[in-house]
Structure formats: structure tokens, C-alpha cells
């Protein structure tokens with residue numbers, strides 16, 4: 424079977440599945456969902472749709488979290504993500520390696536299927552995989568993809584596109600524009616869009632924004648935010664006025680997507696934790712980790728008032744074999760009462776006072792953390808595989824009511840037809 428034929432057959436199967444799901448909508452119960460252990464999840468409010476915010480710290484192993492903790496709140500306190508009610512470990516191997524790359528790991532999370540490194544959304548047999556974004560769209564939910572790398576990079580791409588080589592950035596861009604149907608797209612990567620492609624997005628109803636002020640001015644609808652030519656800058660060099668923080672990008676995405684009465688799926692990636700760790704830069708690693716944690720805090724604020732939205736925080740893999748060895752930290756911690764620039768300077772000084780060791784320049788097979796809030800995993804589970812994250816999200820959405828099919832045109836067409844016949848008969852009889 425050719426690769427193209429396999430793609431067509433898989434898409435046909437997906438379409439058939441969607442039609443069957445729509446036909447069976449009236450028999451589906453929205454009340455409960457099976458969790459990983461087969462128990463029933465509680466849907467906490469009948470008034471609100473089911474939504475998921477998934478947050479992925481790229482390269483965020485347990486020691487990266489510890490580094491961020493020591494810098495931001497001190498060794499004996501907890502980051503925001505660590506205060507979520509439940510946690511577990513995640514195994515991360517890909518189909519062809521015990522040490523995964525981002526695109527294979529993100530595909531496992533997005534589709535529930537292990538694939539080979541450097542592929543995106545396509546299994547080892549060439550089959551195009553259905554993603555959690557597809558599932559959300561089947562249920563009529565809005566979707567959003569947010570990152571501080573390019574939006575074409577391995578992790579965000581795995582939620583929207585299907586290519587045999589993760590570096591096929593032009594093809595990934597084409598699929599994002601023509602096929603993905605994602606309503607909120609925020610990140611870097613304008614280099615892969617030409618003017619006519621941007622125009623096509625605007626013609627298709629997207630607000631196109633390029634800096635922080637333009638993003639903050641958007642309040643609804645579809646939005647394409649491309650804030651840099653390539654990846655967005657490291658937090659250490661971010662212009663606070665020009666470049667939106669990951670937390671601001673998260674807040675705006677939630678503000679827009681949560682207007683959908685059917686609910687939403689949002690993936691937010693802290694994409695540059697990985698880049699900083701590849702560089703063996705403990706300051707950038709700490710600052711990126713902390714910026715990601717602030718974005719988790721923003722999502723948590725929304726979740727607190729919306730119990731039908733679950734928050735899942737995890738990583739695709741560990742990067743660079745980080746080990747924290749020791750520190751000479753002062754007691755002065757960053758504080759909400761400080762200017763943003765003063766906090767950044769404090770974080771830089773604190774990170775510089777922590778001694779670390781790096782085991783490799785690439786990724787490792789170390790298990791990564793999983794934190795969550797909401798009825799999406801069994802509360803007592805200790806270790807899950809990255810594919811289980813898709814299963815849990817898919818199960819959660821499967822307890823959503825499907826969108827109401829459009830009303831049948833048969834009755835209005837039939838009534839109009841009979842009325843025309845009746846008028847014709849009356850007219851003919853009068854003229855006889």
C-alpha cells in the first residue's frame with residue numbers, strides 16, 4: 424500500500440467514525456467517563472462543557488523542576504505545578520528508541536500511539552494518526568496551540584500535523600493553514616509563512632498579531648500570533664513590553680477559547696526549557712521553567728472557577744541529564760511586589776549560585792513528572808506511560824455531549840412543496 428493511500432484510508436476511517444459518533448449521539452450519556460483504572464469519573468457541573476488545558480514543559484525532568492523551585496521559592500517550598508492535588512511519573516520511550524525526541528513524545532501524548540523519533544503524527548507503518556485536537560473538534564470544541572518555540576516545532580506540530588520528517592517546516596505550515604482548523608495559534612515562526620499565506624489566514628477570519636499589545640487587544644474569534652521570525656527569545660532577554668510572556672499567551676488563549684459553549688482543548692508548551700538545557704545553561708533553564716510555572720498558575724486560576732476543565736502538566740522528556748549538586752542561596756526570594764525586571768535579576772543571581780552537573784547534551788530516558796487537577800486519572804496511580812495521557816484525555820472528552828446535528832431540511836422542504844401544490848390547485852380551479 425502506498426503511503427498516500429494509507430493516509431486516505433485512515434482519513435476515511437476517521438470521517439466514518441465521526442459520522443457514526445454523530446448518529447449515535449442521542450444514545451450517549453454525558454454523565455460519566457471511564458478513567459485509566461476503569462472507574463467512573465465525576466462530571467462536576469452539568470452547566471459547563473468539558474475542557475482540557477494540557478501544559479508540556481519541553482525537556483522538563485524532575486531536576487529541572489527542582490532547579491526552578493530552588494530559585495523561585497527555595498528548596499523547602501513548592502512551585503505552583505507541584506501544588507496541584509495529584510502527581511505521578513511518566514515513561515517516555517518512543518517506538519524506535521528508549522530515548523525519545525520531542526515530536527515522537529508529543530505524538531504519543533497527542534494520539535496515544537508510539538512512533539519513531541523525528542516523525543510527527545504518523546505511525547511506523549505510515550498511518551496518519553487521529554489527535555486529541557481532532558477529537559475535540561469532533562465534539563464541536565474550540566482548540567488552541569501555544570508555545571514559545573516556532574509553532575511548527577516538534578511538540579506543537581504533533582497536535583496539528585502529520586509529516587514523516589519533523590524538519591519539513593513548510594509542509595507543517597501548509598497543514599496548519601489548510602487542514603488543522605485550530606482557532607488560537609500563538610508562538611514564533613513567521614519565517615515559514617509567506618505574505619499570501621498570512622492573507623489566507625486573515626481571509627479565513629483570523630486576527631493576525633505580532634506583538635504583546637496587539638495580542639492583548641484581541642478579545643474573541645480566531646487569532647494567529649507570530650511574535651518572532653524563529654523561536655521566541657529566552658525569558659532572560661525578553662522585552663517585557665514587546666514580547667508576551669507564556670503566562671499572558673495562556674491567559675489570552677483561555678479568554679478566547681472559553682467563549683465556546685461546547686468547551687475547548689488548549690495545549691501550552693514551555694518549549695525553551697529544552698533549548699536552555701541543551702545549552703547547559705542553568706540560568707536560562709531556571710528562568711524558562713519558572714515562566715512555564717507562572718503559566719500553570721494562570722491556567723489554575725481559570726480551573727478554580729471551572730471544575731469541568733481539567734489541568735494536566737507534564738513533559739515530553741528530560742533534557743541533558745541535569746543533576747543539582749548544591750547551592751549557596753541567600754534568603755532573598757523573588758516576590759509579587761517587585762518589578763518584573765528586579766525579579767528577573769534576582770532569579771539570575773540565585774540560579775548562578777546553584778551548582779549543577781549535566782550528563783549529556785541530548786535527551787535522557789529519565790521519567791518525567793505529571794501533575795493534574797480534575798477527574799482525568801486515577802488519583803492513586805504512580806506511573807503512567809505518555810500514551811496513557813491521550814487515553815485519559817480522550818476518555819474525558821468522550822463523556823462530552825456531541826454537538827447537535829443541524830435540523831433536518833426535510834420538513835420545511837416538504838411543507839413548502841405541499842403549499843406550492845395547494846396554491847397551484849386552487850389557482851387552476853379558479854381559472855377553470
Ligand SMILES: [Zn+2]
Nearest residue numbers: 482697701742
Ligand atoms: Zn531537545
